[in-house]
Amino acid sequence: MSYFFPGRKNKTENFFTFSELSKKNCVDFPRFFKTFWKKASNYIYTRKEDNILILPPNRIYKINDSGIRTIEFLKGRNSLKKLKFKNEERFFSLINFLKTLMFYYDYENNSKYYGDFPVLETVPFDFNFNRLPVLGEIAVTYRCNNKCLFCYAGCNNSAGSGTAKRLEMVDYSTGDLKKIIKVFKEEAKIPFFSFTGGEPLLRKDLNELISYSVKNGLIVNLVTNGTLATKKCVAGLYKAGLRTAQVSIESAIPEEHDFLTGRKGAFHETLEGIKNLKSGGISVQTNTTINSLNKKSVFNLPDFLYTLGIDTFAMNMYIPSGTGLSREELFISYEEIGSIVDEIKKKAQKLGMTFYWYSPTPYCIYNPISSGLGNKSCAAFDSLISVAPNGDVLPCSSWDESMGNLLNQDFKTIWFSARGDYFRNKHFAPSECSGCQAFIPCQGACPLYWKVKSSTVLNSCKKEVEK
Secondary structure, eight states: OOOBOTTSOOOOTTOEEHHHHHHHTTOOHHHHHHHHHHHHGGGOEEETTTTEEEETTTEEEEOOHHHHHHHHHHHTTOOGGGOEESSHHHHHHHHHHHHHHHHHHTHHHHHHHHOSOTTSOOOOOOTTSOSSOSEEEEEOOSBOSOOOTTOTTOOBSSTTOOSGGGTTOOOOOHHHHHHHHHHIIIIIOOSEEEEESSOGGGOTTHHHHHHHHHHTTOEEEEEEOSTTOOHHHHHHHHHHTOOEEEEEOOOSSHHHHHHHHTSTTHHHHHHHHHHHHHHTTOEEEEEEEEOTTTTTGGGGHHHHHHHTTOOEEEEEEOOSOGGGGGOGGGOOOHHHHHHHHHHHHHHHHHHTOEEEEOOOOOTTTOOTTTTTSOOOOOOBTTTEEEEOTTSBEESBTTBOOOOOBTTTSOHHHHHTSHHHHHHHTTTTSOGGGTTOTTHHHHTTSOHHHHTTSOTTHHHHHHHHHHO
8 A cells, every 4th residue: 555645755746636536436435534533543553663553442453564654644633635646546545444444443343244354464373463562551559448359469458568579569659650651651652551459549649640641642541449439539530531440340249249359338339439430421341350259140240230331341260369379269260261251242242232351261172262252362471561569560460470670670671581582472381282273372371370270171172173
């Protein structure tokens, strides 16, 4: 795809304008695209470093240089009418590219009606798809007013709380966290990230951190239990620039939610927080951790969330880390999870809700792609950069190992380290995965799972994949 961008030193003789070719070919596309672009442009990103297109919610596609130039041109508040073309072929090449962009921006809904769009070229996936992270998260504190039974960091409401190496980790200063946010923007080159914890609303400077991020061109999300989201709090968050929040809810049964979160009354406080966030102009998505204690009641959640006015929700499975390591009764296996997730997806579809599944699973046991949930694999030190309250970069929030510290080390030194390559190249995968035809998309699932569960189960299911 090649056409003339105004401002370049091109000879413009014999060039046709976009308007001329649109009129000649009776193309009414510009009007539709203008409406789409007004809605979507702030959520579409390109990155030259690894030639990727990033679409919400954190989907990535390979894109060529011409595609990047086109999107950058449009994001510069330029009009299609300014483009000029040597011939009609290049004009229609642009139209097809923009139609494809519109299609994949809302792929989940569009694919239901049209199937896959034919303009894209399908290429085999490899481990070098992206060089830099696609999304980030900063745990701004490990303090929390809840005491979830499965908390990856063992959080509670005291300074320096946490498990293992996190025990003495106190909250770092506003200035230090701003330095990390600046690294996200300028070196990691991620377009959006989440403030997590612990409970981030316990930090009095959260609004300042949100405002700083937004002013630096980053889109931010808040991961919260919602219990502290008073009307006054939400008004401050909105004013600072927050527009989305993910609220944790573990059951539609009050007593079960309170038990799992370790605090009586948490359920009703969370519901009040959801109500306040929504009425305050902040879009709410919920997340639920499926475990053995809520695996039966979890089927009631879609209907319950629907009554709250929630149209998008997510789920993940219990990860054996942090506090959860000592709670064997929470464990749920890969063999169990597939049928649960599929049933939840069916319920969501019937209600017209959007459902996201987060957890990686061995594809020989449960394949999320064939279930229409997209590719799920371990994002540790690959598409995700996870940072602890003291600036330590972790493989993921659940893996308590410092890979380096952004407050005293260069980002690239940490990211492209030998240990980083270990995670990116999935050397943690069980030996049973060697030679499996599904390994490229699957990548061995969650390494923390295999720390507590034997991987020999993969021997039999791997044979089924190879048939």
